[in-house]
Amino acid sequence: MINNEAWLLDVFEDLQCPGLVLWFLTSDGQRLRLTQPFPVTFYVAGKSAQLREAWKFLKEQPAQPKLSRQSKKDIFLTETIDVLAVEVNAPGLLPRLFRSMLNRFPNLTYYDADIKLPIRHAARFNSFPACYCALQYDESGFLHTIEVQNTPWDLDPVYPTLRVIELEPDCDPFRAEPRFLLVKVDGKQYRLSLFKKRPLLITLQALLKKYDPDLLLTRWGDTWLLPWLSNLAEDLQLPLWLNREKTRHYIQRPERSYFSYGQIMYNGQQIHLFGRWHIDRQNAMFWRDFGLDGILEMARVTALPVQQAARSSPGTGISTMQILTALRNDILVPWHKQQAEQPKTALDLIQADLGGLVYQPWIGLHRDVGAIDFISMYPAIMVRCNISPETGKPGLLETSPEPQGLIPKTLAPLLEKRVNLKQRLASLPRWHPNRKLDAARSSAHKWLLVTCFGYLGYKNARFGRIEAHEAVTASGREALLRAKETAEDAGFQVLHMYVDGLWVQQPGKNQPEDFTELLSEIASRTGLSIALDGVYRWVAFLPSRADERVPVPNRYFGVFQDRSLKVRGLEARRRDTSPWVTRLQMDLLEYLALAEDAADLPLYLPGAIAILRQHLSDLRLGRVPLEDLLMAYRLTRPPQEYKVKTAGARAASQLAEIGKELRPGQRVRLLYLRGGQVRAWDLPQPPNPQTIDRARYIDLALRAAASVFYPLGLPEQDLRDWLKGGIQLAFDFALNSQTQHILLPPFQEEVAWQTIPSRIRLPQWNG
Amino acid sequence: MSDLFPIDLPNQILLVMGEHAATPWMLTLAARLSLHHSVRVLDAGNRFNVYPVARAIRLQHHNPYAALQRIRLSRAFTCYQVDTLLKEWQGTDPILLVFDLLATFYDESVDLAESQRLLLLVLARLNRLSQTMPVIVSTRLPATICAERMVLFDLLKEHAGEIRYELHGEVIPSAVQLSLLPKEV
Numbered sequence: 001m002i003n004n005e006a007w008l009l010d011v012f013e014d015l016q017c018p019g020l021v022l023w024f025l026t027s028d029g030q031r032l033r034l035t036q037p038f039p040v041t042f043y044v045a046g047k048s049a050q051l052r053e054a055w056k057f058l059k060e061q062p063a064q065p066k067l068s069r070q071s072k073k074d075i076f077l078t079e080t081i082d083v084l085a086v087e088v089n090a091p092g093l094l095p096r097l098f099r100s101m102l103n104r105f106p107n108l109t110y111y112d113a114d115i116k117l118p119i120r121h122a123a124r125f126n127s128f129p130a131c132y133c134a135l136q137y138d139e140s141g142f143l144h145t146i147e148v149q150n151t152p153w154d155l156d157p158v159y160p161t162l163r164v165i166e167l168e169p170d171c172d173p174f175r176a177e178p179r180f181l182l183v184k185v186d187g188k189q190y191r192l193s194l195f196k197k198r199p200l201l202i203t204l205q206a207l208l209k210k211y212d213p214d215l216l217l218t219r220w221g222d223t224w225l226l227p228w229l230s231n232l233a234e235d236l237q238l239p240l241w242l243n244r245e246k247t248r249h250y251i252q253r254p255e256r257s258y259f260s261y262g263q264i265m266y267n268g269q270q271i272h273l274f275g276r277w278h279i280d281r282q283n284a285m286f287w288r289d290f291g292l293d294g295i296l297e298m299a300r301v302t303a304l305p306v307q308q309a310a311r312s313s314p315g316t317g318i319s320t321m322q323i324l325t326a327l328r329n330d331i332l333v334p335w336h337k338q339q340a341e342q343p344k345t346a347l348d349l350i351q352a353d354l355g356g357l358v359y360q361p362w363i364g365l366h367r368d369v370g371a372i373d374f375i376s377m378y379p380a381i382m383v384r385c386n387i388s389p390e391t392g393k394p395g396l397l398e399t400s401p402e403p404q405g406l407i408p409k410t411l412a413p414l415l416e417k418r419v420n421l422k423q424r425l426a427s428l429p430r431w432h433p434n435r436k437l438d439a440a441r442s443s444a445h446k447w448l449l450v451t452c453f454g455y456l457g458y459k460n461a462r463f464g465r466i467e468a469h470e471a472v473t474a475s476g477r478e479a480l481l482r483a484k485e486t487a488e489d490a491g492f493q494v495l496h497m498y499v500d501g502l503w504v505q506q507p508g509k510n511q512p513e514d515f516t517e518l519l520s521e522i523a524s525r526t527g528l529s530i531a532l533d534g535v536y537r538w539v540a541f542l543p544s545r546a547d548e549r550v551p552v553p554n555r556y557f558g559v560f561q562d563r564s565l566k567v568r569g570l571e572a573r574r575r576d577t578s579p580w581v582t583r584l585q586m587d588l589l590e591y592l593a594l595a596e597d598a599a600d601l602p603l604y605l606p607g608a609i610a611i612l613r614q615h616l617s618d619l620r621l622g623r624v625p626l627e628d629l630l631m632a633y634r635l636t637r638p639p640q641e642y643k644v645k646t647a648g649a650r651a652a653s654q655l656a657e658i659g660k661e662l663r664p665g666q667r668v669r670l671l672y673l674r675g676g677q678v679r680a681w682d683l684p685q686p687p688n689p690q691t692i693d694r695a696r697y698i699d700l701a702l703r704a705a706a707s708v709f710y711p712l713g714l715p716e717q718d719l720r721d722w723l724k725g726g727i728q729l730a731f732d733f734a735l736n737s738q739t740q741h742i743l744l745p746p747f748q749e750e751v752a753w754q755t756i757p758s759r760i761r762l763p764q765w766n767g
Numbered sequence: 768m769s770d771l772f773p774i775d776l777p778n779q780i781l782l783v784m785g786e787h788a789a790t791p792w793m794l795t796l797a798a799r800l801s802l803h804h805s806v807r808v809l810d811a812g813n814r815f816n817v818y819p820v821a822r823a824i825r826l827q828h829h830n831p832y833a834a835l836q837r838i839r840l841s842r843a844f845t846c847y848q849v850d851t852l853l854k855e856w857q858g859t860d861p862i863l864l865v866f867d868l869l870a871t872f873y874d875e876s877v878d879l880a881e882s883q884r885l886l887l888l889v890l891a892r893l894n895r896l897s898q899t900m901p902v903i904v905s906t907r908l909p910a911t912i913c914a915e916r917m918v919l920f921d922l923l924k925e926h927a928g929e930i931r932y933e934l935h936g937e938v939i940p941s942a943v944q945l946s947l948l949p950k951e952v
Contacts, residue, residue: 106884257912258875264912336877340848340855346801346808346838350817459844460876466842637911664912 001144004135006032007160008127009214010275010305011118015247018090020117022143023244023275024135025160031212031244033275034135036143040091040120042098043072043083043332046108051084054105058086061100063093072111074332075390075406075463076339083111083332091117111332119320122303123327128152129299129306130159152300153413155420159296163211168219169194173228174660175682181225185211201238204229208241215277216242217292222280222311226250226271244275257665260313264636266665272307284310286447293440301414301448314447318410318455321448322463325410334462339389341466352470356499357477359484360551361541365711365735366495367598368510369503369558371533371566372519374479375422376446377500378453379415380528381475383408387456389465396478397527406463411452418445419529476500479526486522496541498554503539510535510561534560538598540711542569548710557708559593571704575667578700580628584615585704591756592708601712602733602742607752609729609744612705614753616723619694619701626689629697630681632667647672651680658683672696698723713742776862776901779928780893788867788907789933790814796903797864798823801834807860808840811849812867814905815840846871846885853892863896865904872919873909879916886919890926897928 006024009031014021019037026032044054058065066087071080086101088094098113121127126148136145150157165185169178181200183190185207192200218225226242230250233240242250253270268283279295281287286294287310299309302317303324309317326333344352374380381387385394388405404412425438455461457469476499483502484494492504509515515532522530539558544550555569565586571577572585588608595601618624633648639656642649651670652662660682662668669681672693679687702723706716713733722729729744783789798820800806808815820838821831839860843849849871868889872882893902906923909916924930 102881106881256875259910259912264910336847337845338847338851340843340852341841343807343839343841345836346797346815346817346820346840347832347835349815349840350821350835353817457844459871459874464844466844641911 002135002137002139004032004137005149006133006135008129008131008133009160009277011121011127012245012274013092013117015092020091020121021245021275022146024133025162025214029161031214032141033245034137034141034143036146037089038091038117038121039066039087039089040094040117041085041087042094042113043070043085043111044101044105044108045074045081045083045111046105050105050108054084054101054108057101057104058097061097063088063090063097065097072332073330074111074334075326076334091120109338110335112327113335115323115327115333116305118305119303119324120327123324126151128301128303129309130157130296131300132158152303153417155417155424157300160214162214164215164217165207165211165213166217167221167225169225172682173220173224176684183207185213197232198236198238201229201233201236201240205238205240212244213276215279216273218278218280219282220280221278222270222283223255223268226278227252227269242278243273248274250274250278255663257663264634264665266663267311270307270311277306277310279307279310285313286444289447290440290443293437294444297441297444298448301417301445314451315455315458317448318452319461321410321414322406322455322461325406326463329406329409331406337460337462337464339465352474354477355473357480357497358499358553359480359494359497360553361496361503361556363541363543363548363551363711365538365540365598365601366503366505366536367538367735368507369495369505369536369539370492370509370515370518371501371503371536371539371558372483372515372522372530373501373533374483374526375419375529375531376415376449377476377479377528378472379411379449381472381479382453382456383412383415384527385471385475387468387471387475389456389463389468393467393471394475397475397482399527407452407456407468411449414445414448418442418449421445422531479528482525483522483530486525487518490518490521492518496553496556501533503536510537534562534564534566536560536566537563537596538601539566542707542710557589559595563593565589565593570707571700576632576634577704578629578631578697580615580619580624580697581700581704583628584612584701585708587611587615588705588708594757598735601735602740604752605709605712605714605742606744607756608709610753611756612701616698616701619697622689626671626687626692629671629692630669631672632669634667635662635664637664647678651678654678654680655682713739776903777928778897778899778901780897780926781901781903782923782927782930783903783905783933784907784930785905785933786907788812788814788870789905790816790866791819792933793864793866793903793905794819795823797838798834799827800862800864801837802827802829804862805837805839805860806862806864807856808838808864808866809849809852809856810840810842810866812870813842813844814866815842843871846874846877846882846889850885850889850892853889853896856896858896858899860900862900863893863902865893865902867906868904869906869909869916869919869923873913873916875913879918882916882919883922886922890923894926 004026006026009025010023012021014035019035022034022036024032055067058067068085070083070085072083073080088097125146132149134147134149137143168182170180170182171178178194181192181194183192192203194200229240251272255267255269257264257266271278295310298317299306302309302320304312304317304320323333384399386400386402386405386408387394388407391400391402391405394400421438421442425442428435453472456464457466458464480497484497487494487502487504492506494502494504496503512532512535519530519532536558539556542552542555544552557567557570559565567573570585572582588611591608591611592601592604595604635648635652639649639652647670648668651668655662670678671681671687673679673691674693702719706719709719713731718731721727731742733740733742783792797806797808821835824831824834841852843852872886896902908920
């Protein structure tokens with residue numbers, strides 16, 4: 001018998017004999033393949049006569065399941081229920097057996113029927129991706145015992161040192177034909193011609209063999225590269241060990257469009273490997289947000305396999321965590337949710353189903369404003385008030401005497417970890433090397449926690465219940481109201497409230513410590529943790545574009561004491577805004593952020609106007625690269641089905657004509673051309689820069705600039721008139737009920753331009 | 768709408784079609800019916816917005832509190848829940864309104880064969896109910912990404928006693944945005 005310690009990399013079904021294959025990375029750097037017996041069970045409930053029929057049916061099945069009668073807990077029922085337990089030795093046989101049962105007995109109720117093997121393993125052995133285990137196995141690689149030595153909740157987990165090979169084509173294969181494959185491994189870079197196919201495969205295979213990577217990190221690996229390489233290897237009959245498990249072909253999950261909360265979404269094709277991980281940076285859902293560190297953290301806390309965690313929504317993560325809690329607590333996991341909402345009157349509905357509380361902002365510019373947020377408000381309410389499908393409806397923000405429900409049990413450790421990580425992050429200096437790691441992990445937690453509330457009401461949530469969803473928002477509204485009253489009692493004026501955050505102001509209070517007492521009083525009155533997001537030197541709340549008297553919640557920008565910017569709801573935050581417009585808006589904001597005090601902002605206006613003028617001039621002179629003018633629109637349907645041919649639909653039609661079909665949910669990149677035309681960016685021929693509709697881009701730029709200038713007193717129309725020439729800019733700057741008339745002669749712009757920091761003056765494309 | 772009062776509604780499945788599953792029309796109907804009768808609503812597409820219903824009741828110079836209490840509703844978010852709700856329903860109310868019946872059946876995460884099986888069960892239950900009361904069901908066509916689910920729509924159409932197209936449904940006046948700001952000078 002061999003004893004060893006190792007990190008768990010992968011778990012999947014063994015095709016050779018009943019059980020699992022597990023790949024480990026040992027503490028001395030070996031890659032270890034073990035097998036483990038792993039019988040799995042699903043449960044069936046229903047009327048006795050039907051269950052007897054099902055028993056007979058199962059006895060005749062070739063899978064030869066072990067059958068027994070057991071008593072189990074269905075979370076939606078008060079009493080335990082009698083179920084037929086169906087156990088199979090070979091986990092791979094379960095899905096087929098379940099399907100045949102379903103076809104034969106569709107009216108029976110099924111539990112634990114579609115749970116993935118890694119999750120079952122996690123439930124039985126407390127395992128999770130990259131967990132550290134003590135192993136006992138024999139010479140043949142048969143695993144006898146596995147004891148997990150750490151938990152997903154460790155603040156500083158020790159990760160294995162992964163061997164990584166990075167692969168990417170030299171260009172986007174959906175835009176042009178790639179010519180080279182760029183390979184990065186062990187500090188070296190290779191550039192392999194894609195046209196010399198045999199040498200390409202031989203070299204790649206040699207690299208895979210030599211370095212035996214734990215992770216293939218690619219770009220377009222899911223949607224193009226790995227299938228292309230695999231097909232090539234097949235055509236040339238050359239070996240290519242993409243999998244570490246050499247006898248297996250990779251799993252190819254097809255692309256799909258689907259609805260999520262009324263929005264059409266798109267998931268590209270996925271390639272999953274056996275024994276090593278494949279992550280496609282282009283297809284990993286949150287790569288840009290939190291990178292590999294966040295993905296690994298997502299996998300740790302949800303127990304989802306790393307390859308799946310990289311491509312799944314946080315909703316899938318939360319759902320998996322709930323399933324895990326259920327399995328570990330011997331609660332049945334329904335195949336689908338049947339329990340429906342108890343009837344209520346329309347009057348009850350209007351009172352209960354109100355969502356989050358919003359207090360419209362005071363439009364305009366405000367100085368010395370504290371922004372305070374409840375920390376993960378909804379999850380915190382779910383934990384504090386014990387809100388779960390099986391628990392009673394709590395009083396507003398009241399604790400519950402009932403035993404902890406499934407949902408709070410799932411969320412409590414995640415919430416605690418996030419709070420601890422956030423507190424640690426706040427105390428780390430900016431230069432600290434752990435900041436990036438902690439921020440990535442904290443971001444992964446944030447997405448999971450944000451989703452967990454919605455999952456109470458989500459259609460496919462196994463443990464969702466709409467009444468629980470309503471109870472959470474009711475307590476959320478109460479918490480915000482108590483916070484507002486507390487702030488007002490302490491002499492603050494509340495400028496804006498948005499679901500879980502408040503913006504408060506009191507003359508003379510502009511340091512973090514000025515808000516400490518208020519925070520602790522709110523925490524005491526609500527029982528929820530609340531933190532200071534920051535103190536704004538100044539913040540501007542914007543109105544609706546359609547009616548400037550109507551405020552818009554969560555549309556603002558502001559500058560904190562440390563000069564960092566916070567921007568919400570502006571063009572720069574939208575994914576369909578072109579990079580050039582985003583850059584322009586951010587340049588304006590970054591420049592205005594230099595103002596020490598809101599009252600100094602008029603002094604910065606000439607410079608801001610000069611920045612705008614410079615950007616517009618760059619556009620007119622053709623100095624803006626075409627890539628920076630790209631718009632990206634999400635398709636909601638196939639292009640031919642648009643009644644009104646939007647720009648996105650027209651661009652998608654152009655691509656369809658050359659055989660590049662886009663599916664609903666995908667984004668199409670395009671340029672606006674003169675004469676109301678558009679041009680899809682992914683067409684093979686480069687567009688003629690002379691045909692760009694500059695007027696259209698100037699219009700978009702002015703809209704974005706107007707959002708910045710509006711709170712300073714400069715209306716959009718004046719800006720447009722100024723651009724046409726012949727007028728001098730004159731407007732009223734208002735701050736704290738004091739108005740100052742501003743006159744901007746052009747020479748001031750020129751003088752100001754000389755004082756603008758070079759990082760703003762120099763366009764990104766020049767440096 | 769004025770020709771469609773409870774007294775005129777026959778005991779059958781009346782299928783109402785339209786954009787957004789003819790929701791404005793269905794909401795107006797719910798409001799009108801609730802003035803004098805209790806109404807049972809099964810909302811299968813998260814369509815039942817109480818505010819326009821309350822406004823429509825008020826427009827008739829009725830007390831919205833009393834009328835809204837006469838509307839009892841349950842929301843279903845999966846086709847299994849639609850089936851469960853109809854199975855468990857006692858059938859004590861004089862009229863049943865089903866909003867956007869097929870929404871959950873169009874859900875691509877449920878196997879089409881399974882959706883079909885469940886829809887047949889649901890239609891059988893609705894048929895039974897329609898023997899004793901009017902059952903008004905609203906629906907819409909499937910989105911393109913689940914066009915193969917048109918068979919579900921055809922199935923529903925076969926079971927309907929009458930079909931009504933509300934392509935330009937009665938629009939309930941939206942609430943006037945009250946300004947808290949002083950009048951413009």
